[in-house]
Amino acid sequence: SLTKVFFVNSGSEANDLALRLARAYNTKQQNGLHVQKRKQSRKCIITIDHAYHGHTLATLDVSPYKHHQGTEINECPEYVKKVPYPDMYRGVHSNCKDETEATEQYSAYVEDACKEITSNGDSVSAILMEGGMSVAGVILPPASYISRCVRAVRNAGGLYIADEVQTGFGRLGKCTWAYEYSNDSD
DSSP: OOOOOOOOSSHHHHHHHHHHHHHHHHHHHHHHSOOOOSSOOOEEEEEETTOOOOSSHHHHHTOHHHHHHOSSOOSOOTTEEEEOOOOTTTSTTTTOSSHHHHHHHHHHHHHHHHHHHHHTTOEEEEEEEESSBTTTTSBOOOTTHHHHHHHHHHHTTOEEEEEOTTTOTTTTSSOSSGGGGGTOOO
8 A cells, every 4th residue: 555655846757766766675675685795786677668757867767769769878778678568569579369478478578687687696676667658659568468577577576666657647548547458456
């Protein structure tokens, strides 16, 4: 249940703060583990290709849309892991026979990213994702995609940051929040 609320000025500021909170949570979780680390681990963020999350420096790092369209930043920094956007019609797996197969194909990228990050001795801080990608063309993910991705990230010790700035508050129709369209239990 929601016990804390932060009032912010903009969607960029909201996402920037969410990233900071996820890193702080991850640091606290790591400090709770009495494990000797060989190196300082990076706190990694997973983002979806073509996503846009804001115009602060932190949110630009996790906004591949700006990397494709802008001149300021050309690619995600090393601590950001980009996975393909889950578009069943124009994406890399547009040939899937149904939503179940598309969910398996696209969520496997997030599962693999979590494994890659943790196998390198780094930690997964969060996945930052819109419930419906607005800037990329109002792409709604296949059913259960979000819950499967969230489960993988949480199993790796990270958090789910739902970016609902452009697609929330009923902007996509019957649901208040875009992530609800995927019929996820999370």
